[in-house]
Amino acid sequence: MLIHIRKDSLISVLQLVLKAVSHNNLIPVLAGICIEVHTTEIVFTTSNTSMTIQYRVSQDSDLLIIHRTGGIVVPARYFIEVIRKLNEGLIIFEVNQGLILTIISGSSQIRLQGIDPNEFPSINKEYHCGAKFRINNALLKSTIRQVAIAASSSEARPVLTGVSFDYNNDYLRLVATDGIRLASRTIYTENNWNNNTKILIPAQNLYEISKMLKNDDDTTEIVTFASQVRFTTNKLTIDSVLIDGVFPSILNIIPKSYMSEVLVESNRLLQAVECVAVLAGESKMKIATTMSALTLFSQTADVGEIQNEIPLIEMEGDDFTISVNGKLLVDLLRSIESNNVRVRFTGNMGPIIIISEDTDSSTMFLISPVRSHN
Amino acid sequence: MLIHIRKDSLISVLQLVLKAVSHNNLIPVLAGICIEVHTTEIVFTTSNTSMTIQYRVSQDSDLLIIHRTGGIVVPARYFIEVIRKLNEGLIIFEVNQGLILTIISGSSQIRLQGIDPNEFPSINKEYHCGAKFRINNALLKSTIRQVAIAASSSEARPVLTGVSFDYNNDYLRLVATDGIRLASRTIYTENNWNNNTKILIPAQNLYEISKMLKNDDDTTEIVTFASQVRFTTNKLTIDSVLIDGVFPSILNIIPKSYMSEVLVESNRLLQAVECVAVLAGESKMKIATTMSALTLFSQTADVGEIQNEIPLIEMEGDDFTISVNGKLLVDLLRSIESNNVRVRFTGNMGPIIIISEDTDSSTMFLISPVRSHN
Structure with missing residues (x-):
């Protein structure tokens, strides 16, 4: 292989594919970036067994000139560090015989020991896709951000570390829960094709994917297979494994009715x-309605107490008092995008429901109460 | 005590004094901020036994209104976190009876359990000062940054964790060394008073102090005492302990002559x-002169090798080859401020000397060679 590639375009590709480089030393080739030079494009691939990222760069006289095809896997960490230190402008990559990549830029000359690209696991090719649909990138990012926050980070129950994608021909419902919180949002999809399907994608992979969707106006195609899901947008393809197991049914968790509702x-x-969460000692925060205000209160023994009030815009039903985990509530509220939210009280043992006020948004959060001994 | 204070001015004070809050739980009162309200000013004090910071805020109708004097020590971590979450504008602090600080801002009300300010160790008052001089802040910051980089971070030899301040009536020489590197710079001082003196200040404290010197055009007064040193600039006073012990004599370390010199x-x-340090395997980097270039080279077994050349502006003496620790060399070079540097070779076993080219700068770095087996 022999190519000229512009440093800035190479760096932006490397920053994307870097997300799937394996830090696990069991399979050394996965600590590398697979570079395959074809006649008209280069394909960069990384994989950490849970997620595989592939980015294609086309021949272009300014960014990339391909002189000779070929391929090599180079150690990701050293490769990226070295490229970052080189001068701006064109960099020459050459593999002659053997598995040595020679990099030349200005007066710098680097020789990196590579691995045969045939040892790199090929991207899984499943042909029987379950469903295929398109979502606008801005919408997909916002939905992942809102829902994945409620997924569990503990491996104790693997199904709870995933986000459920429930696809029903023209709508897609995302749900995640860690057993205490639940987040859900339903969105409409484009260019739908094929069957209804329900899959469970690792929340961590979805976070990484959402960060890679740079262009808000673009769309992403999602194709599901028996054991994986593929996200494709422009030159970028990301495959994620699916989580095996039965996700809790949302119908059994979401209360059908509520006793009080406030709009704030x-x-x-x-x-x-x-503010109140700063002193949410043992993570407990009391939420109560009093007259025309919602009052939040927390205390930590030997340190002190905090109280804060916010005005109610509307209220329906009786006054209520309930305690929740303050830190978990903060996380949920940070992902709210609407100006106002409805907070619903479903009883002393039932969860608090938080709903965006926007009529076009179906975002809903649930948070279970902490039993109060006061 | 009863005061009104503007949130933004309070936050900027807290960010300064926070640097000396103790994270060691042996003396609980030192995890606090001591707030003393006098008739015309408030004094904020923190101390971690190695460094004490004191900041004074004067009565001012816009920033601070003092209604009633008094004092309290509040837990630093919670106090700062809570203040950050409050609305902009005036905050009310009140201590009535007992040791509870009540904080009121908008609809937020906080009660923090405090400690009696008499339990806070008072700032050490030594009256017999050794020397007293002034240095411009920009100059002091740049000198600390250049010299402290060579101090040791290992407690194995405590004297090497300090920076030596050698004061000789109208000049001050700072020196630090970790046994492999040495950095030294001599600067001229203003408003000098009193005896010559030589003290050893913990490098870590100097770093913190250099970060607190906000206004480059101001000056800092340095006063030395038998067991401590005081830095004062504007409303800010910082006391640091001194390190006991004999600092290695610089005269024995710096070679008197050199065999070759290059200007780059x-x-x-x-x-x-x-760039070359990326592959400085076992941290070894080879430096050699060849014709009109300085060549840098490093390699890591099983990974690869890097070579880089830079042109010589001037050269004097014979060609040389020597190996140094690449990562240590990078640190030193990052603190160079002049456009060109002179690199001096003092023999196979002697240190490399790096000197700023500016005639008004006395910055000098030494780095000992790594023995090469090639």
Whole structure:
């Protein structure tokens, strides 16, 4: 292989594919970046067994000139560090015989020991896809951000570390829960094709994917297979494994009715909850309605107590008092995008329900109460 | 005590004094901020036994209104976190009876359990000062940054964790060394008073102090005492302990003569060394002169090798080859401020000397060679 490639375009590709480089030393080749030079494009691939990222760069006289095809896997960490230190402008990559990549830029000359690209696991090719649909990138990012926050980070129950994608021909419902919180949002999809399907994607992979969707106006195609899901947008393809197991049924968790409801400004609620959470000793925060205000209160033994009030815009039903984990509530409220939110009280043992006020948003959060001994 | 204070001015004070809050739980009162309200000013004090910071805020109708004097020590971590979450504008602090600080801002009300300010160790008052002089803040910051980099971070030899301040009536020489590197710079001082003196200040404290000197055009007064040193600039006073022990004599370490000298551009040298350091396996980097270039080279077994060349502006003496620790060299070069540097070779076993080209700068770095087996 022999190519000229511009440093800035190479760096932006490397920053994307870097996300799937394996830090696990069991399979050494996965600590590398697989570079395959074809006649008209280069394909960069990384994989950490849970997620595989592939990015294609096309021949272009300014960014990339391909002189000779070939391929090599180079150690990701050293490769990226070295490229970052080189001068701006064109860099020459050459593999002659053997598995040595020679990199030349200005007066710098680097020789890196590589691995045969045939040892790199090929991207899994499953042909029987379950469903295929398109979502606008901005919408997909916002939905992942809102829902994945409620997924569990503990491996104790693997199904709870995933986000459920429930696809029903023209709508897609995302749900995640860690057993205490639940987040859910339903969105409409484009260019739908094929069957209804329900899959469970690792929340961690979805976070990484959402960060890679740079262009908000673009769309991403999602194709599901028996054991994996593929996200494709422009030159970028990301495959994620699916989580095996049965996700809890949302119908059994979401209360059918509520006893009281208040409407408050989202920002004021977030600011007040963040302030009170500083002293949410043992993570418990009391939420109560009093007259025309929502009162938040927390205390830590030997340190002190905090109280904060925010005005109610509307209220329906009787006054209520309930305690929740303050830090978990803060996380949920930070992902609210609407100006106002409805907070619903479903009884002393039932969860608090938080709903965006926007009629076009189906975002819903649930948070279970902490039993109060006061 | 009862005061009104503007949130933004309070936050900027807290960010300064926070640097000396103790994270060691042996003396609980030192995890606090001591707030003393006098008739015309408030004094904020923190101390971690190695460093004490005191900041004074004067009565001012916009920033601070004092209604009633008094004092309290509040837990630093909670106090700062809570203040950050409050609305902009005036905050009310009140201590009535007992040791509870009540904080009121908008609809937020906080009660923090405090400690009696008499339990806070008072700032040490030594009256017999050794020397007293002033240095411009920009100069002091740049000198600390250049010299403290060579101090040791290992407690194995405590004297090497300090920076030596050698004061000789109208000049001050700072020196630090970790046994492999040495950095030294001599600067001229203003408003000098009193005896010559030689003290050893913990490098870590000097770093913190240099970060607190905000206004480059101001000056800092340095006063030395038998067991401590005081830095004062504007409303800010910082006391640091001194390190006991004998600092190695610089005269025995700095070679009197050299065999070869090259003049190179500082930026090109830094960039080349940073690039080659990526593969400085076992941290060894070879430096050699060849014709009209300085060549840098490193390799890591099983990974590869890097070579980089930079042009010589001037050369005197014979060609040389020597190996140094690449990562240590990078650190030193990053603190060079002049456009060009002179690199001096003092023999196979002697240190490399790096000197700023500016005639008004006395910055000098030494780095000992790594023995080469090639």
